[in-house]
Amino acid sequence: MAAAIRTIGVSTGGGDCPGLNAVIRGVVKAALLDHGWRVIGIQDGFDGLIWPEKSRELDHASVRGILNRGGTILGTTNRGNPFAYELVENGQKVVKDFSQRCVENARKLGLDAMVVIGGDGTMKIGSDLSKLGLPMVGVPKTIDNDLSATEVTFGFETAVQTATEALDRIQTTAESHHRVMVMEVMGRDAGWIALWSGLAGGADVILIPEIPFTIEKVCGKIKEREGMGRTFSIVVVAEGAKFPANDPSGKPIPPAKPGSVANTLAFSIREYTGKDVRVTVLGHVQRGGTPTAFDRLLGLRFGVHAADLIAQGKFGYMVCLKGGEIQSCPIEEAIGVYKTVNPKSDLVRTARAAGVTFGD
Numbered sequence: 001m002a003a004a005i006r007t008i009g010v011s012t013g014g015g016d017c018p019g020l021n022a023v024i025r026g027v028v029k030a031a032l033l034d035h036g037w038r039v040i041g042i043q044d045g046f047d048g049l050i051w052p053e054k055s056r057e058l059d060h061a062s063v064r065g066i067l068n069r070g071g072t073i074l075g076t077t078n079r080g081n082p083f084a085y086e087l088v089e090n091g092q093k094v095v096k097d098f099s100q101r102c103v104e105n106a107r108k109l110g111l112d113a114m115v116v117i118g119g120d121g122t123m124k125i126g127s128d129l130s131k132l133g134l135p136m137v138g139v140p141k142t143i144d145n146d147l148s149a150t151e152v153t154f155g156f157e158t159a160v161q162t163a164t165e166a167l168d169r170i171q172t173t174a175e176s177h178h179r180v181m182v183m184e185v186m187g188r189d190a191g192w193i194a195l196w197s198g199l200a201g202g203a204d205v206i207l208i209p210e211i212p213f214t215i216e217k218v219c220g221k222i223k224e225r226e227g228m229g230r231t232f233s234i235v236v237v238a239e240g241a242k243f244p245a246n247d248p249s250g251k252p253i254p255p256a257k258p259g260s261v262a263n264t265l266a267f268s269i270r271e272y273t274g275k276d277v278r279v280t281v282l283g284h285v286q287r288g289g290t291p292t293a294f295d296r297l298l299g300l301r302f303g304v305h306a307a308d309l310i311a312q313g314k315f316g317y318m319v320c321l322k323g324g325e326i327q328s329c330p331i332e333e334a335i336g337v338y339k340t341v342n343p344k345s346d347l348v349r350t351a352r353a354a355g356v357t358f359g360d
């Protein structure tokens with residue numbers, strides 16, 4: 001099968017992530033130089049297979065100067081599932097199955113196999129398309145670092161660096177104004193970004209989904225610092241942090257969604273400490289911009305090894321990092337298996353020993 005490869009496709013799906021362009025460069029360089037294949041860039045996730053006129057050939061010039069660029073030169077979407085594609089036709093919302101059309105268009109483009117770069121959702125779609133006859137290999141991607149199949153994902157370190165730099169800035173203004181600063185970071189249902197950036201940025205309180213907290217404990221820490229003459233405090237809260245049902249007076253705390261978590265928390269802190277509180281929701285700043293050297297390197301390695309998987313005929317596999325080495329694992333086994341922060345891990349212990357409270 002591997003001997004028949006002449007042309008491969010590459011696509012990026014789901015939310016973007018610093019380091020995606022490094023992966024694309026790794027795939028293209030390895031395909032052209034090592035294997036002698038052509039590469040077609042599939043635009044905007046699987047949309048480029050539904051509408052193949054969007055796709056284009058990727059040569060050396062296409063991947064020149066992209067290592068340090070955030071985002072993805074191929075575009076992406078976290079909506080276009082070809083098995084259930086939502087469209088508006090004659091003013092009506094309709095859902096269509098374009099999966100067969102994707103496989104047929106891949107054939108028309110001459111694709112013998114695909115490298116699909118994405119998160120869980122994208123991998124699942126790719127895996128289902130491969131069952132219809134489009135062989136694929138995967139490259140995992142997320143800033144959240146919550147995939148158990150790989151020790152780390154590219155984009156995570158960049159997100160942590162961005163959040164840490166934000167904390168450094170927040171700290172000086174917090175100190176000047178004697179305020180409590182609450183910063184909300186991304187991470188979905190995992191607390192990795194909050195824990196790493198909170199620790200690196202010297203936060204006093206870190207709230208993560210894996211460790212339930214109470215408002216009393218959070219405010220207790222702020223008051224304790226106040227008692228020691230530390231008139232400002234820094235709180236990092238993960239967007240997925242699990243709030244207690246009630247505040248200290250028994251009032252229900254309204255449900256908070258990503259983007260409003262820090263504000264909900266700030267309201268209670270203001271009420272129960274009497275302190276001046278300000279909120280920063282870091283949001284997509286964490287996803288954009290220049291990837292760190294580590295993320296570029298991991299992306300490149302993933303890209304080159306994804307091309308190797310195709311050459312070896314290891315379809316249905318994705319690359320991963322284990323023991324610092326690039327390895328591979330079956331996509332079906334990796335989908336939906338998440339890695340969250342272990343409350344007993346050395347990082348959590350380090351934080352506690354350094355005086356950080358998790359509000360528990």
Ligand code: F6P
Nearest residue numbers: 015142143144186187188258287
């Ligand atoms: O999974 C990556 C991530 O950035 C999460 O941390 C965040 O919850 C989500 O994507 C945001 O997605 P969107 O770009 O659709 O708002």
